[in-house]
Amino acid sequence: MENTFCSGRRWEEMGLDVLVKIFLSLNIIELTSGVSRVCSSWRLACCDPVIWKIIDFGVMKSNYIKIPAPPYIWVADTSDKFVMRTLKIAMGLSRGNCSCLIIPLDLYLKDAQLIYIAERSPHLKQLVLPTWNRITKSGICAAVRNWKELESLTMPSIRDPPYFLDEIARSCKNFTQLKIMGHFDVLFASTIAERLPNLKVLSLRCSLLYKEALDIILDNLEHLKVLNISHSFLVEKPPPPATKRILRQLDESIRVKASRLRIFLTCQDEFCVLCQRMITDDGYLRWYKYEKRLWMKDEV
Template identity: 55%
Template sequence: MEGDDTKKWEDLDTDILVKIFQTFDIFEMTSGMAHICSAWRYAACDPLLWKTLDLSMLKSNFIKIPLEPYVYVDEPSDKQLTKLLKISLNLSRGCITTLLFHFYQYVSDYQLTYTAERCLKLRRLVLPAWNRIRKTGIRKAISLWNDLESLTMPSIGNPPYLMEEISMHCKKFSELKIFGPCDILMVQTLIRCVPNLKVLSLRCSILKMEVLLLILNGLENLEVLNISHCFIVEDSPPPATRKVVEKLDNAILEKGSRLREFFTCMDDSCVMCQRTKADEGLMRWYKYEEGLWKEDEVKSLVV
């Protein structure tokens, strides 16, 4: 029609397109819309859209197996993650500073190193299970993340190699959250490798009293400690093997009061405390509400 000045989608201002794209989830952003036209492609690569790559809603379809790596991830599930990573990392053009994986996302060595090479500005990482990641893979990734400040991760059986890599390459590192047990070796490694650690969260896990004391005495620059809903135990003389601590004594509370924030919860009426106690400090997150693992009393650690 003559005189029709109706704008087409591809004629919208880039700022407007970016605002629209900000309402899309990762599946919509990687659905192929960037190929519709050059204007959409340009807007889809805007840095505002790619500060955070949130894959925390995507978990692997897996079964447990008796041999290493102790899980088998089916091929369609693996291919879906690889596809999402490749499209996202292509569109983001190196702008991603926060990368979030699901607690039950079993990332492969290739997927992690591929991502690391294209996320050189990464500052915060929520890492999934270690099962399919080799030492060489995590070492390579950490060596590329010189700006890494915050890491959320499952427990690791051999912490020195990981923290030594962080010590060498991540000079701004200051924040750590661990899912699962934190033992004496882990804390000793933190004291040696990352003495400037400011924030530590061990919520909803088993925690020995000797480990808690070492944290409070040894991490001299620690400002925030979260042990909310922990299943706290102390060794007892034989024949007893351990004693469950029902209440923190005044000496622990006094040491904790020196921190800027010391989060504790050992309330029998607290649902999360009840769940941690029922699981004996080894949380089976799959039994509970989806996304419950994302919570934390430390705001900067919430996923």
């Protein structure tokens, strides 16, 4: 009887389109851990723009310790070196093709790391960067100057919003979508109304939200089409000496103003898990206590 055998194709001979589909299933750690160094065809597939359209660092985190003074966290030097190594490989393979960048809550970048990313992602359109503990004013502004095409941003609440929103207004002419995580007061609302009058989408989901700030947004952002205040801790600050009070229901005046919007999302349901958590956390949701990546979800 004649011996027969089946000769299969070698891995390096596999079609690039098949390799790209396989590599799309890998996370950022797997992609930067040596896949591109297997052979020339694997490297070519690793550099395909489709793989790097969205760069999600969600599987990474800083090795940090909370401290009582600013920036309120301390990050180990070994953690910074590992993050920088991963950034260098990822940005090298992406070849400037990244249009969406996602940085998780517990990955604390510093100026040099953020600017390194910015200089190598000139076509970025969406940035998710919810924590700025180690990023300075000059650092975030220097990064934004590289993102002329930026349209959408997720950011934390900051005490001095004018300096940053001024930079967004100067550098990002197509900017229309903003999500703020945390405290949203009158200063923040006034700054948005003045610097970003063409804003179309605003999410204040799970924020401590002042009614006066909400009024400013609804009164002044004529181009706003979508507003999400779901699960927000709505408070009103009456004249002194009275203290702020929680509003359990939306004022009718707010509903009337919001009726012009295409989408107005709200939730103040006593049976809603997120609404209950906002009350438990006194309006400042401790995301680290809950399901991983819950912070990324949004009704918008």
